[in-house]
Every structure is written in C-alpha cells, then in structure tokens.
Amino acid sequence: MTDKSEQHNITTTSSPSISKPTTTASSTPTSDYGDKSPKQTDDADPMVLPLTSRHTSTTWTHFTRKRVGKEIKAEYIRQTRLFGTQAKDGGSNDTLSLAPYEFHQDKGRKDLAEMIILHEYPLTIVDHYGFRKYSKTLQPGFKVPCRNTTKKDIMQRYGTEKEGISALLRKTNSRIALTTDMWTSSNQRKGYMVVTAHFIDNGWKFQSRTLRFLYVPAPHTAEVLAEHLKECIHSWNIDLRLSSITVDNCTTNDAMIDILRQEFPYGSLMLHGRFLHMRCCAHILNLIVQDGLGAVIKNGLDRIRDSVAF
Known part of the structure; x- marks a missing residue:
C-alpha cells in the first residue's frame, strides 16, 4: 500500500506464533480526522505513527504505520483465532459464543514443566510416542x-520460586522457626533432608515454605546432619533470625542441635539458645501410642499386617 504523501514498505511480523492484534490510539481510522492526527497514549509504541486524514481506507484497520530507521513502513496486524463454545440457555435454543484464542509455545513449556514437578513424572515422558501424539x-x-x-525449564522454575521465597523472607520482620526431618526413598534407599521455614509475615499471616530438599550421604551422623543444616541456614541468610529448630526425638538430633548451638552468635538466639531445640509433639505422641499398643496388641497387628501383605 502506498501513501500519496509518503512511500511505505509493507511488512509483516516474522514471528511464527499468533499474537494479539496491536491496539493503539491510532490503529483505527475515523471519518472526522480533519487535518489533525489522533493523539497517542503515553504507553503507546513511540515508533508507531498516527493515521492522518489521508488514511481513510478500511484497509488501514489491518495495518499500523511504523518508523523503522529513516523509512516509514506499514506493519500487518496478525489476528487471533476465534473458538466457539456452545451452551444451552435453559430452553430449546443453543447459544454460540466466540472468544479469541492465542497460543504461546513458552507458556506450554512452562505448564509442561509444572506438570512434571507436581506429579513427579520422569523427564523421559516427553520422548514417549503416546504423549507426543496426545499433545x-x-x-x-x-x-x-x-x-x-x-x-x-524445571530449573528455571526452581530459580523463580527460590527468588520469590528469598524476597518474602527479606521483607519479613519476624523471626523464623525451622522444622527438619530425614526422609528415605523407598526405591533408592537414599536419605534426604527436608527443611521448612515457618514465620509470621508483615500482614500477620502464618507462612510456611520448604527451603531445601537435599540428599544427605551416609553415614547420617550428628556432625553430617549439622553441617548440611548449617549450610542451608546460611544460604538463606536466616542465621541471625532463628527462633527455634523442631526435630523428632532421637539422640542423633539432640547431638546435632548441640553442635548447631555453638555455630551461631551467642546473642543472636532467643534467650541465648534456650529455646533453639524444640521436640516434635506429634512424634512424642506417636511413640507413646506405639509403646502402649505394642505391649497389648502387637501379635494381632503383626498378623493383620501379614494378611494385608499376603
């Protein structure tokens, strides 16, 4: 399309993905322009030029005028696809509504990574013929x-989530309590440490965030556990803001807390660390129940478990 007053080059966007129609204050011509050009909004693209009284053709609804270097070009506006959904209005008639649809490859990849994280799928699922055919x-x-x-994509998502938690911890003025426990995978027989932070945010809402889920090589001695937990605390910069660490009731954890108590500044802990070690009440209650039931109905429980396994 050639303007009488200016020579235009017709270009189209080269991106293969479908994008929304570009909407600016000057993208749609009107019949009452006169000699004035429509004003552009503050957030409009400064390279987009307004339409003038010479651009009266309806074709300009599909193009925008842009300055590219020393030239003025017309850029074609790609349209979104319309998908219809049919629903009944309660009577015998059906109503059809159309809505624009826009496809993004990047968003699909993010959702795929989130699906694998949520459901613990193996990475090889993306190579499966059935999954590719379904997609x-x-x-x-x-x-x-x-x-x-x-x-x-998964590691990028991890980095984004970690930065969000770090920003939340930096803005929080309260102290932070930690809970940690060891977990053994059923198939690999490897030990993992889970560290969770609990705190009250500045809006007085209780927050819990998992800080670390890390592999701890054997042997799981008090020194090894203390070293990994200390590294986690320092990496999140919460060593001067600790309130307590809650662990289950085993002698290894008792020794681990004694080691950690010496690693932090004496004046940074509440009451000089008297409340640093908190014992898990749920674990205590579980031990009481197991001790009571074990002496009374141990033989019966063993037979039921054997029957279930059989």
Missing part, C-alpha cells in the same frame, strides 16, 4: 521439547 492432537502448534530443554 499434537490437543495443540498441533505445540512442539514438545526434548529432555534437556524440559530440565532447563
């Missing part, structure tokens, strides 16, 4: 990434 049926435009790309 192609749902969205032909979505390209299923490979395992390495999916791993990068």
Whole structure:
C-alpha cells in the first residue's frame, strides 16, 4: 500500500506464533480526522505513527504505520483465532459464543514443566510416542521439547520460586522457626533432608515454605546432619533470625542441635539458645501410642499386617 504523501514498505511480523492484534490510539481510522492526527497514549509504541486524514481506507484497520530507521513502513496486524463454545440457555435454543484464542509455545513449556514437578513424572515422558501424539492432537502448534530443554525449564522454575521465597523472607520482620526431618526413598534407599521455614509475615499471616530438599550421604551422623543444616541456614541468610529448630526425638538430633548451638552468635538466639531445640509433639505422641499398643496388641497387628501383605 502506498501513501500519496509518503512511500511505505509493507511488512509483516516474522514471528511464527499468533499474537494479539496491536491496539493503539491510532490503529483505527475515523471519518472526522480533519487535518489533525489522533493523539497517542503515553504507553503507546513511540515508533508507531498516527493515521492522518489521508488514511481513510478500511484497509488501514489491518495495518499500523511504523518508523523503522529513516523509512516509514506499514506493519500487518496478525489476528487471533476465534473458538466457539456452545451452551444451552435453559430452553430449546443453543447459544454460540466466540472468544479469541492465542497460543504461546513458552507458556506450554512452562505448564509442561509444572506438570512434571507436581506429579513427579520422569523427564523421559516427553520422548514417549503416546504423549507426543496426545499433545499434537490437543495443540498441533505445540512442539514438545526434548529432555534437556524440559530440565532447563524445571530449573528455571526452581530459580523463580527460590527468588520469590528469598524476597518474602527479606521483607519479613519476624523471626523464623525451622522444622527438619530425614526422609528415605523407598526405591533408592537414599536419605534426604527436608527443611521448612515457618514465620509470621508483615500482614500477620502464618507462612510456611520448604527451603531445601537435599540428599544427605551416609553415614547420617550428628556432625553430617549439622553441617548440611548449617549450610542451608546460611544460604538463606536466616542465621541471625532463628527462633527455634523442631526435630523428632532421637539422640542423633539432640547431638546435632548441640553442635548447631555453638555455630551461631551467642546473642543472636532467643534467650541465648534456650529455646533453639524444640521436640516434635506429634512424634512424642506417636511413640507413646506405639509403646502402649505394642505391649497389648502387637501379635494381632503383626498378623493383620501379614494378611494385608499376603
């Protein structure tokens, strides 16, 4: 399309993805321009030029005038797809509503990474023929990434979540309590330490965030556990804001807390560390119940468990 007053080059956006129509204050011509050009909003693209009284053709509803270097070009506005949903209005008639739909490859990759995280799927799921066929049926435009790309997406999500938790901890004025416990995987037989932070935010709302889920190599001695927990505390910069550490009732944890008490500044702990070690009430109650039931109905429980296993 050529303007009488200016020479325009017709260009289209080269991105393969479908984007929303560009909407600016000057994208739609009106019949009462006169000699004045429509004003652009403050947040409009400064490279977009307004339409003038010469641009009266309806074709300009599909183009925007842009300055590219020393040239003025017309950029084609891609349209979004319309998808219809049919619903009954309670009577015999059906109503059809149309809504614009826009596909984003990046958002699909983020949702795929979140699905793998939430449901603990293996990374090899992206290579499965059935999964790729299913994804192609749902969205032909979505390209299923490979395992390495999916791993990068997961690690990027981890970095985003970690930065969000770090910002929340930095803004919180209260002290932070920790709970930690060891967990052994059923298939790998490896020990993992879980560290969770509990605190009251500045809006007086109780918050809990998992800070670390890390592999702890054997042997799980008090020194090894203390070293890993100390590294976690220092990495989150909460060593001067600790209130207490809650652990279950085993002698290894008792020795671990004694080691940690010497690692932090004497004046940073509440009452010089008298309340640093908190024992898990749920674990105490569990030990009481097991001790009571074990002496009374141990044989019966063993037979029931054997029957279930059989």
